[in-house]
Amino acid sequence: MVNQNEVITNEGGSVHTGVQEGESFIEIKNLAKTYKRDEVETVAIEDFSLDIKKGELISVVGPSGCGKTTILRMIAGLLEPTAGTITIAGRPCKEPGPDRGMVFQDFALLPWRSVIKNVELGLEIAGVPKEERRERAEKYLEIVGLEKFKDSRINELSGGMKQRVGIARALVNKPDVILMDEPFGALDAQTRNIMQAGLVKILDKTDQTIVFITHSVDEAVFLSDRIVILTKRPASIREIIEIPWPRPRDRASPEFTALRKRILEELERENVLE
Amino acid sequence: MTFRYDDNNKYHRFGRYALVTAMSLVAFVLVWWVVSIIADTNVLPTPLETVNALVDFFEDGYLGNSAWDYIWSSLKLFIQGFLLAMVLAVPLGLVLGFSKTLNTFVTPVIEVLRPIAPMAWAPVFIYGISYGTGPILVVFIGIFFPLLTNIIFGVKKIDPTLIDAARTLGANKLQLFTKVMAPSAVPYVMNGIKVGLGVGWMCIVAAEMYSPMSLGVGYCISNMCMSGLWPSTFAMLIVIAVLGILTTTTAEYLQKYISKRMGVE
Numbered sequence: 110m111v112n113q114n115e116v117i118t119n120e121g122g123s124v125h126t127g128v129q130e131g132e133s134f135i136e137i138k139n140l141a142k143t144y145k146r147d148e149v150e151t152v153a154i155e156d157f158s159l160d161i162k163k164g165e166l167i168s169v170v171g172p173s174g175c176g177k178t179t180i181l182r183m184i185a186g187l188l189e190p191t192a193g194t195i196t197i198a199g200r201p202c203k204e205p206g207p208d209r210g211m212v213f214q215d216f217a218l219l220p221w222r223s224v225i226k227n228v229e230l231g232l233e234i235a236g237v238p239k240e241e242r243r244e245r246a247e248k249y250l251e252i253v254g255l256e257k258f259k260d261s262r263i264n265e266l267s268g269g270m271k272q273r274v275g276i277a278r279a280l281v282n283k284p285d286v287i288l289m290d291e292p293f294g295a296l297d298a299q300t301r302n303i304m305q306a307g308l309v310k311i312l313d314k315t316d317q318t319i320v321f322i323t324h325s326v327d328e329a330v331f332l333s334d335r336i337v338i339l340t341k342r343p344a345s346i347r348e349i350i351e352i353p354w355p356r357p358r359d360r361a362s363p364e365f366t367a368l369r370k371r372i373l374e375e376l377e378r379e380n381v382l383e
Numbered sequence: 384m385t386f387r388y389d390d391n392n393k394y395h396r397f398g399r400y401a402l403v404t405a406m407s408l409v410a411f412v413l414v415w416w417v418v419s420i421i422a423d424t425n426v427l428p429t430p431l432e433t434v435n436a437l438v439d440f441f442e443d444g445y446l447g448n449s450a451w452d453y454i455w456s457s458l459k460l461f462i463q464g465f466l467l468a469m470v471l472a473v474p475l476g477l478v479l480g481f482s483k484t485l486n487t488f489v490t491p492v493i494e495v496l497r498p499i500a501p502m503a504w505a506p507v508f509i510y511g512i513s514y515g516t517g518p519i520l521v522v523f524i525g526i527f528f529p530l531l532t533n534i535i536f537g538v539k540k541i542d543p544t545l546i547d548a549a550r551t552l553g554a555n556k557l558q559l560f561t562k563v564m565a566p567s568a569v570p571y572v573m574n575g576i577k578v579g580l581g582v583g584w585m586c587i588v589a590a591e592m593y594s595p596m597s598l599g600v601g602y603c604i605s606n607m608c609m610s611g612l613w614p615s616t617f618a619m620l621i622v623i624a625v626l627g628i629l630t631t632t633t634a635e636y637l638q639k640y641i642s643k644r645m646g647v648e
């Protein structure tokens with residue numbers, strides 16, 4: 110269980126969980142999900158097991174519609190598994206909670222709040238006093254490079270800026286893990302690259318554990334410590350690839366292009382195989 | 384120096400708007416004037432006679448009461464009906480927006496009652512309940528239904544990913560309501576208020592005509608009419624129009640302002 114004192118001193122990640130960097134941290138065992146509506150059953154996930162290590166960025170790639178969002182929503186506690194268990198540092202995660210932050214493809218920012226008030230939302234919910242809230246939110250707006258826009262309204266921002274607010278909103282609560290569901294999927298290619306580089310910088314600063322869902326293999330190779338390649342629906346793990354290279358990575362390097370090509374081929378086979 | 388209209392200049396845009404609006408009003412008065420001279424009947428006074436009657440009404444009052452007595456009397460009924468509608472429609476709309484079962488249960492009743500013209504209720508409420516509260520209830524009915532349907536719609540329109548986002552930030556049920564659902568619904572509540580005020584103001588004037596107890600502008604105009612005071616009658620029409628325009632433009636301005644503040648266009 111979470112100890113009150115330790116939560117307060119929680120600085121720079123999940124100190125309170127007692128799990129060391131690189132140790133297995135989120136344990137997903139035999140996860141399954143079947144959607145049922147009227148007489149139609151859709152088996153989205155079948156027998157999915159994965160250990161996520163503390164401090165790593167693990168990305169999940171797979172054909173569209175294979176069940177990536179379903180997995181992430183179950184980790185977030187927004188969706189109940191049909192079978193299997195998910196634990197974070199030993200605690201089962203059945204309900205959503207501030208220990209698991211989420212970044213949404215369509216940003217999910219509250220349009221009636223200013224930028225900084227959006228970032229403060231989680232702290233406000235947790236009952237953090239006003240001044241501390243401000244201070245912490247300002248710090249994270251600085252990390253994502255939006256300190257000048259703290260009083261702007263959401264609909265004045267570009268897509269890339271909106272997602273930076275979404276990332277700051279998740280980071281500021283110092284969650285054990287941040288779950289990102291195709292966070293840059295709604296952005297144009299150039300903004301996407303800028304955001305990826307920005308995320309790499311944030312990783313340097315925070316040691317944040319991140320589960321990153323994407324359908325862009327390029328993005329996965331650029332960012333990840335490990336890549337989980339899913340089979341087509343019902344999703345299970347086809348292969349896990351470790352990428353020990355330091356970041357930032359050079360997209361033009363031969364090993365980068367070779368790995369990207371290999372994963373693409375693998376995904377293609379997954380799509381063709383019947 | 385020649386003047387060139389520039390659509391990107393807000394002063395030019397406003398000037399144009401003001402000029403065209405003024406021309407529209409002048410044209411209206413002119414047509415009225417011509418028609419009143421051609422028609423040559425007591426029933427249709429000229430604009431000048433009407434303005435004189437209007438000035439008299441505000442200076443001398445009517446039947447021993449001042450103009451402001453009549454106006455305030457109507458406004459009082461209007462405000463009471465409006466508040467009653469707010470107090471009932473806001474919580475009911477929120478509940479019906481959230482609960483599918485309750486919504487299914489109540490919808491048939493609403494759909495039967497809603498198309499009944501508010502004025503059809505006037506004799507029922509005024510003769511059946513009381514001269515005093517009857518007109519208030521008529522206004523209430525006029526405002527209640529547009530308000531209710533807008534609020535239900537607003538709650539249903541809440542973006543489910545905003546709810547997900549707040550839940551992943553640890554929000555409990557109450558926090559979900561105060562931090563996401565209620566603010567999301569505010570622009571729709573405002574829209575309901577805007578529509579409701581327009582309908583409500585039409586109701587009040589007509590409802591007062593039924594009620595021998597009321598002392599508002601509706602009573603005033605029907606009395607003037609029956610006494611053959613046509614210029615005064617037309618002056619009252621102007622008073623009623625101006626009050627109606629004031630309430631709806633205020634509501635419209637508020638609605639636009641709040642929607643913009645809330646990030647909903």
Ligand SMILES: Nc1ncnc2c1ncn2[C@@H]1O[C@H](COP(=O)(O)OP(=O)(O)O)[C@@H](O)[C@H]1O
Nearest residue numbers: 144146151153172173174175176177178179180
């Ligand atoms: N609420 C739901 N009800 C029924 N089927 C669903 C629901 N959500 C997702 N699905 C189905 O489950 C499968 C996986 O969906 P999803 O996890 O969103 O895939 P991905 O994120 O990989 O594109 C899809 O076939 C989708 O149609």
Ligand SMILES: [Mg+2]
Nearest residue numbers: 177178179290
């Ligand atoms: Mg998805």
